[in-house]
Amino acid sequence: MEKAIMAIAAGLAIGITALATALAQRAIGSAGVGAISEKPELIGSIIILVAIPETLVILGFAVAAIILMGG
């Protein structure tokens, strides 16, 4: 039972953060495409802005890893 709960917890940790990242990147990505179509030289800045929310899912991965390692 304990292992099942840990598995669910790890899954939620990564799943919810992945969802949050996806929501953030959806907005940033669509705005970024519009910006790049007008000013192609912004591509570097847009890559950074789109990639920044990924820290959420990485931290979720770290939490999931800690939960699983703790078992």
Next chain:
Amino acid sequence: MILPMARIQIWGLKAHLERVIPLLHNFGNMQIDDVRRLPDSMVQPFTMPDAMQMEREQVDLLIASINGLIDLFSSFSKPGVETAVEKEDTIPAIKGKVAEITSQVQYLNNQKKFLQDELVSLSKYNDMLTVIAPLIPNSVKKSGNASIRALVHSSQMRAMNLLAQQLKLLTRGKFDMVSIKIGESTNAIVGIFPLELIEQVETFLKNEKVAQLILPEEYAYLSTDEALRHISKKVQINHLELDEIDKRLQRIADQWSPKLHVWQLICQDRVDEFEAYAKIGETEYTFTIFGWVPEERVEDLQKVLSQYFGQNVILSVIDVPAALKEKIPVATKNPGVIQPYEDFVKMRAIPRYSDVDPSHLVAIFMPIFFGMMVGDVGYGLLMLVIALLLGKKMAAGLIRNFFKALQAGAVWSIFFGILYGEYFGTLGEKWGIPALWFSRSDAGSFTTLLGMSLAVGVAHTLLGLLIGVWNAVVQKNRSHFLERGGMFIGIIGTCILVASLSQILPHGFLTLGWIIFAIGISALGLSLGKMGIIMGPIEFVGVIGNILSYLRLAALGLASVFLAKVANDLGGMVGSVGVGVLIALLIHALNLVMGMLSPTIQSLRLQYVEFFRKFYEGGQSPFTPFCKRIGNSDIQNSHT
């Protein structure tokens, strides 16, 4: 490497100006500053003489004509044929040739339009006559008979019937009319009568405002069948003539397209020279040009000017005023293997003149991170083959840079694949090839994988902060020195604390760790001013977040290896060998494509966000030399 730049001033007698500008254009390594925007110019801007203004306008019109011809020929000519600049390619000669080509093309286009318009109307007549032809009674074909044809709205049929009765009376019973419904609301009518009454009938119909279907003159007196035959023949002839015109246009396009592209560049070079004139300064008898040249090329420029002008044109290296120190244009020079990474750096921002050029660092770390994430010998070999084959075919740009970076990343993937023992995922394990270091698919190695990622993060971040400290010393920026130095020391203190608490280091190091950590946080807080006591720790937490971001090296690697494991396991589960291999190949192919794209973006993101933010500011303007787009002009006899 960022090239040291020299600020120069060229001045000389105005009589030589029209040869100096093409010489600088040929030299191609000087950026000309606009004298109107300089704080230290002390001269008035050059006023272009009327003759030059007129020439400028003519060249602009010439470029417009050439662009029009290129657009027209783009649908005809095959791309990619290159041709060289010839001695005869002067602006007056180009103007003459373009006028000749334009008149030929205009003539052919006018012919083409005429034939196309004719085809449109002939096909309309053809369609109507085809509908009407079955209506025509045989009596029309008798000699001595004529006919009229008309299309009327169904609502007008009653009126037409009344008109037909009147015409019968008029012609003493010799007028006959037949009609048929075509379409929803249109009727076709044919009236037959003796030829001698044609004038009477036509006058009557004209007075009654009946719109006849009148054929062109050459078909007007033919019977419907004959008219149909002639029209079909004429349509065929027109199509043949149109094909012939297209072939002639194709021949003209094949002959002149390569030259047009060369002429376009020559004219644009001339426009660039006119724009250069607008940037220079003048006095009554002299001109002066301010600009930037890489220090290593100053002597070459001096030699060239002496060779052509002796002491009549002088170059001197001048000081950079304080107002321009932040505006020194940045030129970089790196070996060819670093070039793709230089372009990746410039995608983020052009380095500042006093910054360290991070291109070499990106060239080292980006492929290593890529290799850590992919970490598979099989995928690495395939990526290397793909990158070598496709990289050569791509035109210079982002995609080509991607394939060049992929080559280095693939080599590191093979290296880490050997360390992880991964050959298309877990196939290496099945073949008995052990991991030299640890296997990522083994649950027991998870801690090692995470530890490796964090260690790489700490090392990379510390390197970035060290470079940041160096930049701060060079730029004499106290605030940045304290901020980056404080973060550096704080991370060292944190590492000692963690090592001490994990019993990697003896317990006695705990106090040392706290002291170093406190020094780091204090320095960081000091750099942030009055709010530093609150902002300092917050900023430091941000740095820890940056280090944790390197866990993506582990996350993406695990995703890759487990997808490969799924491919192998699924392939093995299916009863049939062929189907199993196919399933495995499909999933491996997907993993390969994701493995090429995702680790590239993620390793680039680690450079841009986690690494560059420690030291790289960028944002300066690039060095844009006044250089030719094509060929070199004859300085002695320029523009004659």
